Amino acid sequence: MNLKLKIWRQDTSDGSGQFKHYEINNVSPDSSFLEMLDMLNEQLVESGDQSVAFDSDCREGVCGMCSLTINGIPHGGHQGTTTCQLHMRSFSDGQTITIEPFRAKSFPVLRDLVVDRGGFDEIIQAGGFITCRTGSAQDANEIPIPKPLADDAFDFAACIGCGACVAACKNASAMLFTGAKIAHLNSLPQGKAEKDRRTLSMVSKMDEAGFGNCRNYGECSAVCPKEIPLDVIAKMNRDFAVASVKGFISK
Amino acid sequence: MIIDAKIPAGPIAEKWSRHKFSNKLVNPANRRKYHVIIVGTGLAGGSAAATLAEQGYNVTSFCYQDSPRRAHSIAAQGGINAAKNYQNDGDSIHRLFYDTVKGGDFRSREANVHRLAEVSANIIDQCAAQGVPFAREYGGLLANRSFGGAQVSRTFYARGATGQQLLLGAYSALSRQIGLGTVKMYNRHEMLDLVLVDGHAKGIVTRNLVTGEIKSWAADAVVLATGGYSNAFYLSTNAVGCNSIATMRAYKKGAGFANPCYTQIHPTCIPQSGDHQSKLTLMSESLRNDGRVWVPKDAADCEKPPEQIPEEARDYFLERKYPSFGNLAPRDIASRAAKEACDEGRGVGPGKRGVYLDFADAIQRLGESAIQERYGNLFDIYERITGDSAYRKPMRIYPAPHYTMGGLWVDYNLQSTIPGLFVIGEANFSDHGANRLGASALMQGLADGYFVLPNTLPNYLAGEKPGIINTGLDAFQEVEADVNAFTEKLLSINGTRTPRSLHLDLGRIMWEKCGMARNKAGLEEALRKIPEIRQEFWANLKVTGEGKQLNQELERAGRLAEFLDLAELMCHDALDRDESCGGHFREEHQTEDGEAVRLDDDFAHAAIWEYRGAGEKPTRHVEELDFKDVPLAVRSYK
Numbered sequence: 001m002n003l004k005l006k007i008w009r010q011d012t013s014d015g016s017g018q019f020k021h022y023e024i025n026n027v028s029p030d031s032s033f034l035e036m037l038d039m040l041n042e043q044l045v046e047s048g049d050q051s052v053a054f055d056s057d058c059r060e061g062v063c064g065m066c067s068l069t070i071n072g073i074p075h076g077g078h079q080g081t082t083t084c085q086l087h088m089r090s091f092s093d094g095q096t097i098t099i100e101p102f103r104a105k106s107f108p109v110l111r112d113l114v115v116d117r118g119g120f121d122e123i124i125q126a127g128g129f130i131t132c133r134t135g136s137a138q139d140a141n142e143i144p145i146p147k148p149l150a151d152d153a154f155d156f157a158a159c160i161g162c163g164a165c166v167a168a169c170k171n172a173s174a175m176l177f178t179g180a181k182i183a184h185l186n187s188l189p190q191g192k193a194e195k196d197r198r199t200l201s202m203v204s205k206m207d208e209a210g211f212g213n214c215r216n217y218g219e220c221s222a223v224c225p226k227e228i229p230l231d232v233i234a235k236m237n238r239d240f241a242v243a244s245v246k247g248f249i250s251k
Numbered sequence: 252m253i254i255d256a257k258i259p260a261g262p263i264a265e266k267w268s269r270h271k272f273s274n275k276l277v278n279p280a281n282r283r284k285y286h287v288i289i290v291g292t293g294l295a296g297g298s299a300a301a302t303l304a305e306q307g308y309n310v311t312s313f314c315y316q317d318s319p320r321r322a323h324s325i326a327a328q329g330g331i332n333a334a335k336n337y338q339n340d341g342d343s344i345h346r347l348f349y350d351t352v353k354g355g356d357f358r359s360r361e362a363n364v365h366r367l368a369e370v371s372a373n374i375i376d377q378c379a380a381q382g383v384p385f386a387r388e389y390g391g392l393l394a395n396r397s398f399g400g401a402q403v404s405r406t407f408y409a410r411g412a413t414g415q416q417l418l419l420g421a422y423s424a425l426s427r428q429i430g431l432g433t434v435k436m437y438n439r440h441e442m443l444d445l446v447l448v449d450g451h452a453k454g455i456v457t458r459n460l461v462t463g464e465i466k467s468w469a470a471d472a473v474v475l476a477t478g479g480y481s482n483a484f485y486l487s488t489n490a491v492g493c494n495s496i497a498t499m500r501a502y503k504k505g506a507g508f509a510n511p512c513y514t515q516i517h518p519t520c521i522p523q524s525g526d527h528q529s530k531l532t533l534m535s536e537s538l539r540n541d542g543r544v545w546v547p548k549d550a551a552d553c554e555k556p557p558e559q560i561p562e563e564a565r566d567y568f569l570e571r572k573y574p575s576f577g578n579l580a581p582r583d584i585a586s587r588a589a590k591e592a593c594d595e596g597r598g599v600g601p602g603k604r605g606v607y608l609d610f611a612d613a614i615q616r617l618g619e620s621a622i623q624e625r626y627g628n629l630f631d632i633y634e635r636i637t638g639d640s641a642y643r644k645p646m647r648i649y650p651a652p653h654y655t656m657g658g659l660w661v662d663y664n665l666q667s668t669i670p671g672l673f674v675i676g677e678a679n680f681s682d683h684g685a686n687r688l689g690a691s692a693l694m695q696g697l698a699d700g701y702f703v704l705p706n707t708l709p710n711y712l713a714g715e716k717p718g719i720i721n722t723g724l725d726a727f728q729e730v731e732a733d734v735n736a737f738t739e740k741l742l743s744i745n746g747t748r749t750p751r752s753l754h755l756d757l758g759r760i761m762w763e764k765c766g767m768a769r770n771k772a773g774l775e776e777a778l779r780k781i782p783e784i785r786q787e788f789w790a791n792l793k794v795t796g797e798g799k800q801l802n803q804e805l806e807r808a809g810r811l812a813e814f815l816d817l818a819e820l821m822c823h824d825a826l827d828r829d830e831s832c833g834g835h836f837r838e839e840h841q842t843e844d845g846e847a848v849r850l851d852d853d854f855a856h857a858a859i860w861e862y863r864g865a866g867e868k869p870t871r872h873v874e875e876l877d878f879k880d881v882p883l884a885v886r887s888y889k
Contacts, residue, residue: 011800012800027527028524028525028527029638030524030525030601030637030638031524031525031527031528032529034529035527035528035529038527038529038751039527041804042749042751042752044795045793045794045795045804046747046749046793048795049795050795050802051795051796051803051804053801053802053803055317056491057321057323057490057491057492058321058323058325058326058491059490059491059529059530059532060326060488060530060532060632061632062325062326062412062415063316063321063322063323063325063326063490064318064320064321065316065317065321081635085632085635085636087635087636087638089638110461110801111461111800111801114801116317117318118317118318118438121318121319121320121426121429121436121438124320124422124423124426125426125427125429125430128423128426129381129423129424129426129427130380130381130382130423131427132377132380132381132424133305134298134301134302134305134377134424134701134702135373135377135701136380137373137376137377137379137380138376138380139376140335140375140376140378140380140385140393141337141392141393143379144387144390144391144392145387145391146387146389146391147387147389150384150385150386150387150391151384151387153382153384154384154409154410154416157382157384157416157419158412160415161318161320161321184382184384185382188382188384190379190380190381190382191382
């Protein structure tokens, strides 16, 4: 396959960037999207240019490190698929492909296609956990959890924290990400003790980190490689309302 | 180099509890005065950082990824073993201990393995309390499955993403401590060297991968949790960033490196589709329960589509060679048999490096929906990568490197031969001997981090005066200058070869000569060729860009520099271990049926390598291994 690439290049986080055009030939349809970029980078380095910086690690769709907005869609728009699992056979010979970083105010570009998603870590640090000191846990079977509940919790916990939901949202909202973690922990009996505290704290950190509000566009769930359902946002809003009311009454 | 495993006295089942009692403790009020550096945030590093911080120590953690949640433990699929005996099927601590020693082909340290089995049950309790969504039965209790040759069901799992869920559990505990300020977390930082003060590990030097800043960090002890080195093969199931810089720098500063030749090759991975390939993807071993492995009998048939090859022209080679185990032959046997078929020119797919894993019989017997229910997600992954549907035509699979049992040598306290340097998880030479059983990697990582290190590290700290180490000491300035000079050197060669192209060369040699099967001539050839690649690397490397910026080519070059040295060490170890055991198969030592032949009289020991300087052959030391509680025996798969 021969392709034309239009790639965002930016040297530093404080500098401005621009699109640059590249051509790449003889790409195997069996190579992954990131392997195609590896190939481009080999050519760039061999000719003395700097390689295009992009994030990736596990390259099997679970670590959440890879990103990229491809032809305007985070992860390229194949249902349930991260960029690293996207293969070139999904594109056509001679096609022009536009590659940009995930765009969001709270995800500043560090270089080329690499962005800083540190805001996600801060949201988890604010309350995305169940407090249980190592060694203090009871026998695992002392808290029975009905299978359907455990299955739901798994679905919510499947989020890989890639940030596609934020990049796809007009408001750069992180409510799908935050809602997924809150739904996972709040739905389990182990998570009940800190439910209100967790919800208030994570939502407040989310706002503080500069993520926008949900307007029910649903773009987040559509691009989510783990297909986290929009319901988690409704659950979070409900838990937030309950926690806020409780806080108001107890004042 | 003094090798003292410090195994406590007493009966095997009492060693750990006696040892914990005899260890010195640090008073809760004094703990905050101690500072611990932990490199890596996978299951081992993440759980250790969280637990030590909970105890009151000051922890500084580092990872090269952009978040601690992305460490490669996340990719483990199958499950985690624990001796809970929830199934009432005869499991016990002693049975898990026994299975692990035997599975490791009698090349692990009994006392460590017993401790691992002892704490395994606590891990499940801890993770369930954190909210890890383990699979449940309808009654709400935990579900188990059998795995990796065990005769009991002791594997806990969270669908096909057990590693992800356990890591997110450890990450949540770590995040809580970061939020409380007890752990300082530095993402996108790579450890480039270790700093010794008066012979003790007292700090590290890192490169900030965003700004390129080289910086020193001081502490009272250093913990490495930096994973394995399968990427020495270039292509493996590891994440593309996994590397051996930390362990190799420690080795070069005096830490013994144990059993580097023990590598595990997983039989069921998606084959390479061409030279563009950057990594290999594992498909769960469970597929072999219903899939039949075959290649054409006649090499001339290899180019034909599989459906045009009639039944009588197919060689179901595992069923033929191992009639009682058939397609469920153990990992090492299945991997080698596939390689042999391909070496005979009977492989299928691109480069003829693949064998079929055929579900046609199972689909006919059970129906497509039953197969979909069992393996649907795996079939989806396969289709996404290859573009083929395994419902319509057989999968193609091929073995790939995915775990390394070797690593830095540690004593019973998980301390390396450098005082104050502790090594946990896959990075140490571990509890798996020469072969790791399925679902045991997650168990070991979390055992080390949650339960073992937090009980042994304080004993070292209690003997150290806290807070006297700072980065102003000469030792730090010297190492920092070395690191800067090394980086400058990589940038200044300005030749014609990219880091990736050189890594590909190294990987080919390692896979051919030090992969699934090894022999003397091949290893000697590798030991001639690796120095040639290293020479090419230092004479003709090309890294564009600068040091003080985000520079992924520079990262790759630095990682490859250490893989070149480690690859040579792996070959030395494989050559000197003149026997077959577990994942180390020397063609000279096999039975007529192709079974590994161990030589216990000569090699019932761990080999520990001491660095002697660039270009010098390292010195081989041994730790004799005693098998008192699990008597030495021959593994048989017939």
